[in-house]
Amino acid sequence: MEIHRFEKAWLGFALLLIVGLIATITYGAVGPGVAMISDSGGTIDSSALGEHEQFSDPGVRQVGENEYDVYVVAQQFIFRPGTNEPITLPADSTVTFHVASADVIHGFSITGTNVNTMAIPGQVSKITVEFDDPQTYGLVCHEYCGAAHHEMAGTIEVVPQSEFSIEGTDSGVADLTDEDADADGGEN
């Protein structure tokens, strides 16, 4: 079959572009370490979140120096916590969100950032984020979840470390010691 020389050049250019795009993404994963949401959060019985060790009382837990776990339940049409009370976190911290849905598929997106995951019944979304400077972020459900989907939003407040105290949040583990924290972190 005859392939014109301009066609050959274009074909070469197209393949170069494709391989280049794949290379940039691979670099993003192994260089700056952009990790994908994966199955590391595990599965869960969505109809029985109330009996779950962590999701029965969702909120912020300290699991190390400047390291926090946040358990969030997404349900029609609120984030718990997030909607009725903001999720408060200290600046310069590493935060792992664990998000579970209690009913239908929701989204969990912190606007203006690349923190973005689906909350699918039966699955736990686990995503680790670093918060640097104090700032208030919007939290949005970006997956249609029913007739009042457009009401489902929340707030994340990153405050200076000096103003942060875990007692201020409804975490239920305010008097966490360092040993407890390590044990808790190790389970995840």
Place this chain on the structure above:
Amino acid sequence: MVRYCFAVAFLALGAGGLFGVIQALHRTGIYRGFIANQDYYTILTGHGVLLVLVFTTFFIAGLFLWAVTDSLDTPVASEWTTKLWFRLMLLGTLLAGTAILGGLTDLVPVSADVLFTFYAPLAAHPIFYIGAALIIVGSWVAGINYFRTFFSWRQDNADARIPLRTFMVLVTMLMWFIATMGVAVEVVFFLIPWSLGLISQVDPLLTRTLFWFFGHPVVYFWLMPAYLVWYTILPKLAGGRLFSDGLARIVFVLFLLLSTPVGFHHQYVDPGIPEGFKFVAMTNTMFLLLPSLLTAFTVVASIEHGARQRGGTGLLGWLKALPWDNPAFSASALAGLMFAAGGFSGMINAGMNINYLVHNTLWVPGHFHLTVGTAAALTFMGISYWLVPQVTGRPLGLRSWASAQPFVWFIGMVLMSNAMHRAGLAGVPRRTAVPQYEGFEYVSAYGSYAEMRIQIALGGVLLFVSLLMFLAVMWDTYMNPKGGRLTVNSELPAALSGPEASPKVLDNLWLWAGIAVLLVVLAYGLPLASLVGDGLFDPGSAPVPAWLAGLLG
């Protein structure tokens, strides 16, 4: 039958477009008087299902029927089967349409506010799923009929190369058979029994994965017919002929091979799916760019050839020699131009790490209004100006309206789509009635949010005006008396480099279909096995009716 298919397609287009303009005005806050916020999702479901399922499937079924019988120069294999698939698809449309519109009124106890992406556990009335299944089954019967027509032609033409248009139709249908398996299993084995209460729960992630098995290749079911038009008819309209027949066949084979094993790129931010599977889907998706990039070259080269035949000269001066006043040409060419832009935003969507930024934001509708909403839809409209007079024997009505219509669409889409892309980058979510949340504002890198909203609304209105112009032209054409000078002819010139120059193995459809299935098994075998591994219905969810949840919530 081609006429009937087009008539249903145009009705769906009109209703879907009306829903579209209501949405554009509602969500931008320009005018919210048409509907209540909770009804927005009914309108959105109608817009999606009517345009991307009903309009496209009927138009494509008609276009393919014409392409096969015209290029093989034989009648269709079975008139009876043709009536069967048309009726199946029509019945499916009526059932699904009833379910959707039922959501607007309390008079009928049905609703289907589940959007075109009908993820469990939000549940629609069973007739919605049954209707959707019938549309797809009807399209299968149509595909079988195209194949039977081809086989009967083959008996008399044992050694001839498959005519290009028929080749494209058959390859597209093979791709469609493979791709729709996912949604067929989802709907028939899971959603229909679940919505009827026969099984108590389904695994949301499994059904969602089956949906996206179909959900990305379906866009190629819309695009490949547009490519058929760009490859076989557009060069002639430009005054020339196709550049290379062989390369066109290679492009379609590549689509058959690569279209289906890519669905996981819609699930980059889904929990429960290992990173490795997402990476495999990403590389497949990137290679799927290849046939589109090749198409860009061949189609532009063919148009340029046509323009030079018409006396065009210079590096870019040939562009002026093109028949921009011919709506069939200008619509297809403008659609191709916008598809190039849509292709670039698609490359961005396909990148796993950048996807974090744009997933489920307004960027995504911005993208697919360029691909499906312009590359496919505007091409279909444009080629109707050429094809409808031929199949009805009636001259095109309102010619000056027809000439202006593609440009109005183009301007409307430029405004709407570019504002949607930018709003998406600022984090504005898609699929929401009132994207103004309490307590925070979207920060845009360029321009203001208010200005983007006005652009989206204005673009939406222009698109609707353009749609009305198109429907008026079609109505006038159908009302014209038969006979008279049609000013179009169906002769298509042979390609510059014809099929005899390309290897014969390209025509071996069973070989390509076999490889395509193998690739799908490789890409989906392990992920599906691991999803099913924890039980077919576990972790499970019972149906949640969207309307009930709204009332209780």
